[in-house]
Amino acid sequence: MSSEKSSPSVISGAGVSPGHTPGGAPAAETVRRGGQSRGLLASELGVLFRRRRTWAMLCALAAIPILIAVAVRVSSAVPPGRGPAFLDRITQNGLFVGVTAMLVSVPLFLPLTVGVVAGDTVAGEAGQGTLRYLLVAPAGRVRLLLVKYAGAVAFAVAAPLVVALVGAAIGAALFPVGPVTLLSGDSIGASEAMLRLLLIAAYLAVSLMGLSAIGLFMSTLTDVPVGAMASTVVLAVVSQVLDALPQLEWLHPWLFSHYWLDFADLLRQPVAWDSFLTNSLLQGGYVAVFGALAYGRFITKDVLS
Amino acid sequence: MTRRWLRWMPAVAVPAVIAAGVLSGSLPASAGDPLPEKTPQQVLLMIAQHGEKSLSGTLEQSSEIGLPELPKTGPGAGSAETAWLELLTGPHTARVYLDGPGKARVQIMDRMAERNAVRNGDELWFYNSKDNTAAHAQLPADAAGRHEARPGAVATPEDLADKLLAKLDASTEVTVGPDVQVAGRAAYNLVLTPASEVTLVDSVAIAVDGASGLPLGVEVKARGQAEPAFSVAFTALTLETPDSAIFNFTPPPGATVKEIPLPAHHEKAAVPPSDPAAAKTAKRPTVTGTGWESVLEFPAGTAALPGQIPPQTEVQDPAAANPLQPDSSVAAGTSSGAAALLEQAAVAVPGGRLVSTSLVNVLILDDGRILAGSVPLERLQAAATQR
Numbered sequence: 284m285s286s287e288k289s290s291p292s293v294i295s296g297a298g299v300s301p302g303h304t305p306g307g308a309p310a311a312e313t314v315r316r317g318g319q320s321r322g323l324l325a326s327e328l329g330v331l332f333r334r335r336r337t338w339a340m341l342c343a344l345a346a347i348p349i350l351i352a353v354a355v356r357v358s359s360a361v362p363p364g365r366g367p368a369f370l371d372r373i374t375q376n377g378l379f380v381g382v383t384a385m386l387v388s389v390p391l392f393l394p395l396t397v398g399v400v401a402g403d404t405v406a407g408e409a410g411q412g413t414l415r416y417l418l419v420a421p422a423g424r425v426r427l428l429l430v431k432y433a434g435a436v437a438f439a440v441a442a443p444l445v446v447a448l449v450g451a452a453i454g455a456a457l458f459p460v461g462p463v464t465l466l467s468g469d470s471i472g473a474s475e476a477m478l479r480l481l482l483i484a485a486y487l488a489v490s491l492m493g494l495s496a497i498g499l500f501m502s503t504l505t506d507v508p509v510g511a512m513a514s515t516v517v518l519a520v521v522s523q524v525l526d527a528l529p530q531l532e533w534l535h536p537w538l539f540s541h542y543w544l545d546f547a548d549l550l551r552q553p554v555a556w557d558s559f560l561t562n563s564l565l566q567g568g569y570v571a572v573f574g575a576l577a578y579g580r581f582i583t584k585d586v587l588s
Numbered sequence: 589m590t591r592r593w594l595r596w597m598p599a600v601a602v603p604a605v606i607a608a609g610v611l612s613g614s615l616p617a618s619a620g621d622p623l624p625e626k627t628p629q630q631v632l633l634m635i636a637q638h639g640e641k642s643l644s645g646t647l648e649q650s651s652e653i654g655l656p657e658l659p660k661t662g663p664g665a666g667s668a669e670t671a672w673l674e675l676l677t678g679p680h681t682a683r684v685y686l687d688g689p690g691k692a693r694v695q696i697m698d699r700m701a702e703r704n705a706v707r708n709g710d711e712l713w714f715y716n717s718k719d720n721t722a723a724h725a726q727l728p729a730d731a732a733g734r735h736e737a738r739p740g741a742v743a744t745p746e747d748l749a750d751k752l753l754a755k756l757d758a759s760t761e762v763t764v765g766p767d768v769q770v771a772g773r774a775a776y777n778l779v780l781t782p783a784s785e786v787t788l789v790d791s792v793a794i795a796v797d798g799a800s801g802l803p804l805g806v807e808v809k810a811r812g813q814a815e816p817a818f819s820v821a822f823t824a825l826t827l828e829t830p831d832s833a834i835f836n837f838t839p840p841p842g843a844t845v846k847e848i849p850l851p852a853h854h855e856k857a858a859v860p861p862s863d864p865a866a867a868k869t870a871k872r873p874t875v876t877g878t879g880w881e882s883v884l885e886f887p888a889g890t891a892a893l894p895g896q897i898p899p900q901t902e903v904q905d906p907a908a909a910n911p912l913q914p915d916s917s918v919a920a921g922t923s924s925g926a927a928a929l930l931e932q933a934a935v936a937v938p939g940g941r942l943v944s945t946s947l948v949n950v951l952i953l954d955d956g957r958i959l960a961g962s963v964p965l966e967r968l969q970a971a972a973t974q975r
Binding site for chain 2: 548575
């Protein structure tokens with residue numbers, strides 16, 4: 284880029300001037316490669332979100348708030364303190380459908396779907412025999428790994444967002460929407476409540492980053508996508524089981540699932556940001572560790588399929 | 589081949605960097621000037637003179653007193669009857685906001701729930717998000733400036749320190765230990781060691797902010813236990829006046845609001861206000877022994893009210909008398925999880941049953957009397973046979 288700015292005659296003699304060739308070639312190369320990885324990312328996202336499986340999983344996630352809303356609608360009033368938290372608030376305010384649905388989907392449904400997508404990233408291509416064609420293109424393994432992780436992250440962002448938005452929509456359709464009572468007893472308007480709902484979706488997306496990185500690493504280990512998916516999901520469950528054992532209290536702050544349910548801190552007044560920060564740090568650590576492991580494995584891997 | 593191993597370098601380096609970062613973060617920050625030397629008297633004076641009445645901070649409280657931890661989920665979890673026991677058994681985080689003597693808010697942050705106590709002038713509100721209930725009390729006008737009327741379920745360090753210091757006498761050795769860091773602030777560490785060899789309490793340490801004299805944390809250690817039996821300390825603290833909107837509380841729509849009638853007489857405000865019957869029947873406990881070896885004796889007739897069994901020592905008083913649960917009427921305890929839990933925790937000893945914790949022993953005699961004290965069982969039994 285700098286070489287183009289250095290000469291005012293760029294417009295007239297664009298690539299023709301021989302003086303520009305040595306500096307211009309690497310610049311053009313970066314532009315081309317940058318455009319290429321953007322193209323790679325676009326095609327990765329396109330493939331991911333055109334897959335019928337992705338849509339099936341998103342639809343299944345969307346069914347959770349719908350089921351909750353319909354069940355609450357047709358049944359009599361839920362007594363306070365029964366069932367999942369916030370369930371009794373739904374009849375007063377439809378926006379709580381989104382919160383309840385996210386709470387319900389955190390332990391299993393979200394890790395399950397994210398595990399499937401993240402576990403499929405590399406192993407899926409290897410299993411289909413397309414991985415080596417991807418590597419024939421001069422994209423490079425690191426770039427391919429980054430693009431694959433970006434795809435998994437995109438799904439991890441989309442999944443809680445779908446639950447939140449569908450929840451808010453079905454809640455607004457079936458129940459009154461008004462000022463929302465926070466955990467602290469203070470009330471906020473519906474628009475601010477919508478913001479909190481999106482914040483919770485963002486919190487969950489961040490929470491799933493670590494699991495996505497684990498899934499990516501698992502995916503580089505095998506050519507069988509189902510194996511990578513299953514082990515990722517199993518790890519998510521194991522982490523939550525360990526988190527429930529009081530004997531392992533020293534381990535708890537290091538488990539990637541430890542802060543998953545602390546998104547309720549966003550429903551306090553004033554918002555308690557501590558858990559958001561701690562969670563982001565922890566997930567960042569997991570992304571760094573398992574990203575490095577996936578790099579080590581994928582760079583040294585003999586790609587035969 | 590060496591190139592191949594080089595590729596794995598990040599996978600080794602990243603965990604190493606993280607481990608190094610964690611280790612360096614957990615080391616005590618010794619940077620900064622050490623606090624000037626002070627005698628225990630001077631530190632005590634700092635506490636007495638500190639003028640910090642406005643603050644917002646986060647408190648963490650934890651107890652390891654040997655009681656079984658209550659289930660956090662399932663039936664009975666978080667019921668009103670077990671709430672005070674729950675405060676004694678598990679860790680808690682609470683946010684505290686103070687603005688002068690008349691405005692206070694305490695938020696106990698439970699998982700997916702929150703308990704609130706708000707005081708704004710002579711308006712007192714309690715709110716529990718778990719069952720969406722609120723309780724309101726109108727303080728008598730003359731109580732507006734009274735220090736004791738401040739709400740607080742997780743006791744603020746200030747409260748605990750004040751209570752402990754009032755108890756100081758010849759029975760206790762007071763020293764100033766090495767400086768400590770609490771909530772990122774350098775603090776004096778005032779250590780109280782009981783002179784008595786009998787008591788279960790090993791030491792009580794109070795962290796006093798070196799700059800302002802505000803008590804930042806209290807830690808109680810029991811004999812023969814490495815972990816503190818009870819600790820409460822700020823993890824974050826700012827000494828600025830909080831936003832005044834924090835102290836405005838109106839019960840949310842749909843909440844069940846209960847009005848607590850407060851007797852105008854101050855003496856009676858100490859008993860659970862929701863149960864005037866208990867106020868009449870409760871007899872005053874008698875005290876035998878002195879200092880750390882004191883034994884409280886509750887006369888027969890109170891035994892049927894398990895709500896009164898909580899270990900009543902100077903240390904745990906504020907946590908046991910939980911004003912956030914105004915509806916935890918003592919009489920309801922008979923059929924509650926609290927009673928069941930007490931049955932479970934109590935072991936049969938000659939002459940009665942014993943609820944033993946690392947800080948307090950409570951002896952429930954067969955004749956209905958209850959003896960409690962921070963002393964071994966033999967002392968309780970001796971006190972029981974004295975009369």
